[in-house]
Amino acid sequence: MDDVDVLTIGAGGGGYPAAFRLAAAGRRVVMVDPKGLMSGNCLAEGCVPSKAVREIAHHLLRHRRFHKSGLHGEVSVDYSEVVAHKDQVQTRRYEQHDAELRAAPNVALLTGTARIDDPHTVAVDTPEGLRRFNARNIIIASGSDISVPPIPGLEHCLSSRDLYALRPSVSTLPASMLVIGGGYVGLETASFFSAFGTRVTVVEREAQLLPGMDPDMVALLAPLLDPNIEIILRAEVRRVEPTSQGVRVVFFDGTAEQHRSAAQAFQALGRHPVIPAGLREIGVTVGAHGVQADPTLQTNLRHIYACGDVNGRTPLFHAAVRQSVAAAANIMAGDRHADAVDFLSTPTTVFTLPAAAYVGLTRASAAAAGVSIEEGAYSFAEDSRAQIFGETQGEIRLFFQTGSLRLVGGWVVGIDAGNLIGQIGLAVSRGLDARDLAAFADQHPMSAEGISRSARSLF
Ligand code: ADP
Numbered sequence: 001m002d003d004v005d006v007l008t009i010g011a012g013g014g015g016y017p018a019a020f021r022l023a024a025a026g027r028r029v030v031m032v033d034p035k036g037l038m039s040g041n042c043l044a045e046g047c048v049p050s051k052a053v054r055e056i057a058h059h060l061l062r063h064r065r066f067h068k069s070g071l072h073g074e075v076s077v078d079y080s081e082v083v084a085h086k087d088q089v090q091t092r093r094y095e096q097h098d099a100e101l102r103a104a105p106n107v108a109l110l111t112g113t114a115r116i117d118d119p120h121t122v123a124v125d126t127p128e129g130l131r132r133f134n135a136r137n138i139i140i141a142s143g144s145d146i147s148v149p150p151i152p153g154l155e156h157c158l159s160s161r162d163l164y165a166l167r168p169s170v171s172t173l174p175a176s177m178l179v180i181g182g183g184y185v186g187l188e189t190a191s192f193f194s195a196f197g198t199r200v201t202v203v204e205r206e207a208q209l210l211p212g213m214d215p216d217m218v219a220l221l222a223p224l225l226d227p228n229i230e231i232i233l234r235a236e237v238r239r240v241e242p243t244s245q246g247v248r249v250v251f252f253d254g255t256a257e258q259h260r261s262a263a264q265a266f267q268a269l270g271r272h273p274v275i276p277a278g279l280r281e282i283g284v285t286v287g288a289h290g291v292q293a294d295p296t297l298q299t300n301l302r303h304i305y306a307c308g309d310v311n312g313r314t315p316l317f318h319a320a321v322r323q324s325v326a327a328a329a330n331i332m333a334g335d336r337h338a339d340a341v342d343f344l345s346t347p348t349t350v351f352t353l354p355a356a357a358y359v360g361l362t363r364a365s366a367a368a369a370g371v372s373i374e375e376g377a378y379s380f381a382e383d384s385r386a387q388i389f390g391e392t393q394g395e396i397r398l399f400f401q402t403g404s405l406r407l408v409g410g411w412v413v414g415i416d417a418g419n420l421i422g423q424i425g426l427a428v429s430r431g432l433d434a435r436d437l438a439a440f441a442d443q444h445p446m447s448a449e450g451i452s453r454s455a456r457s458l459f
Helices: 016-024 040-045 047-067 079-103 160-164 184-196 215-224 317-332 363-369 384-389 417-429 434-438 449-456
Strands: 002-009 029-033 107-111 113-118 121-126 129-140 144-146 176-180 199-203 230-232 236-242 247-252 257-262 264-267 271-273 304-306 348-350 356-360 373-379 395-401 407-413
Touching: 002 016, 002 113, 016 029, 016 107, 016 317, 040 047, 040 079, 040 160, 040 317, 047 079, 047 160, 047 184, 107 121, 129 317, 160 184, 176 184, 176 247, 176 257, 184 199, 184 348, 199 257, 215 356, 215 363, 215 407, 230 257, 247 264, 304 317, 348 417, 356 417, 363 373, 363 407, 373 449, 395 417, 395 434, 395 449, 407 417, 417 449, 434 449
Parallel strands: 002 029, 002 129, 029 107, 129 304, 176 199, 176 264, 199 230
Antiparallel strands: 113 121, 121 129, 144 271, 236 247, 247 257, 348 356, 356 407, 373 395, 395 407
16 A cells, blocks of 8 residues: 555546646656546547647648639648648647656656555556555546447547547548537537538537537537538437448437438437545545536545546646636635636637637626626627638627626637637636726737627627
């Protein structure tokens, strides 16, 4: 039995930032992860590799505007080069993390799967055999995994792992693809592959794409997506069947069964938290969305923390990092409340082409929360940077609490959405109001100008 101060179950965004901070403060820390690598599923098969693919698709679209009927014909991509670029980005980042780990004192990464034996004892199944640790604090950061609901034939579908993992199983461009699930993973993937020239159909059970997101924001985004993408809503997938040409997806449209066929099907039906073995047994509360954690990231056992996707609060890498850092502060404070996370001011971006991003309260969630708001808006049709790129569709929309004019949230649909939402998110989290934003000299000719302009639209 080895004694450590802190053990993290998982070395992704919820695990390693806390591990490094605590180690820097002199704690003995062990991170456990079956991958034997830092950065979790984000780098392995999620946000980073999918954005490496996205940015090439985006470049392609920008180029096409000027090459459409040019001498050199249609601009296209060599998909194997796209995959090579993606792999290179992942490899580079793994090397960077290795170097960080080697340079850090007091922290080790153990390859293995952790199981909790009692509130302070963790057993780790490693390739060299079982090791046991006595830990003063435990951080549960075991993340989430791809959900595979019991739909017959779903095993014939690709998942994000097949497209975005290092050296993925798919390295040639499919001629056609059926995307099952119109959430952000499905819609982003549909967007990238359609830009590359794949014929894409998206099948979504709900009446709106991106279920759960603000309906007005989604209504702004949907018509801006590539019109070549066929979108079928209110379609419940019943089964997936292999065919000689690929796959057939059978769905129920509310009246009858319909089907579509394609070379490949890609399923993006959500993710579920990964609960380490033994956690429930020691009495930690696990709810429908994951391990229950409060804004201090503490579970009901106060020396055990749950950060990142595993707590189901805001399952995004940057949210996990923020939570991990807060958990580290609370552990250093002796499990007292030195830091707490504001779950609401975490920005979320749907990296479709174009993208949509939001933070805090938007029109629908403010109404549901009974918060009265005033709106400030700015259309990208007026924006110099959007005009420079010929991407003038979409808007910045900010929501201010009536009376105080405190910024409570916003969305951006269109150019630079994923970047702009960071500045808006910072303003929400720091409690800035419309006058603060209006008085800032946002840079010209950059799309952030629209933030101060939308605040000024109120006055
Ligand atoms: P987050 O961003 O919330 O940290 P990730 O899914 O990116 O989530 O990372 C979680 C990591 O935890 C993954 O690398 C996963 O392999 C690892 N993991 C999952 N279950 C265990 C376990 N029982 N023991 C150790 N590591 C685990």
